[in-house]
Amino acid sequence: MSRFAPGRIPVPSNQNPLVARLVELMNFAEIGCHELCRSAGVSASSIHAWRTRSNPTVANLEAVLNALGYELTIRKRDHV
Numbered sequence: 597m598s599r600f601a602p603g604r605i606p607v608p609s610n611q612n613p614l615v616a617r618l619v620e621l622m623n624f625a626e627i628g629c630h631e632l633c634r635s636a637g638v639s640a641s642s643i644h645a646w647r648t649r650s651n652p653t654v655a656n657l658e659a660v661l662n663a664l665g666y667e668l669t670i671r672k673r674d675h676v
Contacts, residue, residue: 607620611646611648612651612652614657615652618643629643632663633660636656636659638660
């Protein structure tokens with residue numbers, strides 16, 4: 597993901613919706629992948645893989661979201 601300027605990372609349309617939201621948050625914060633990864637303790641190759649071929653572990657997703665100032669939560673759906 598380092599070839600994209602902060603704030604201009606393409607949002608994956610065919611991947612996990614949590615990963616798509618993460619990329620939106622990264623773009624909104626205008627933070628680059630390498631900077632975010634350093635503060636979250638997650639490798640840049642992991643985030644790239646999330647965008648293209650794999651899903652994040654809950655622990656890694658939570659670490660990256662925390663570094664952005666967000667938290668992962670679980671809540672009851674309004675309808676089942």
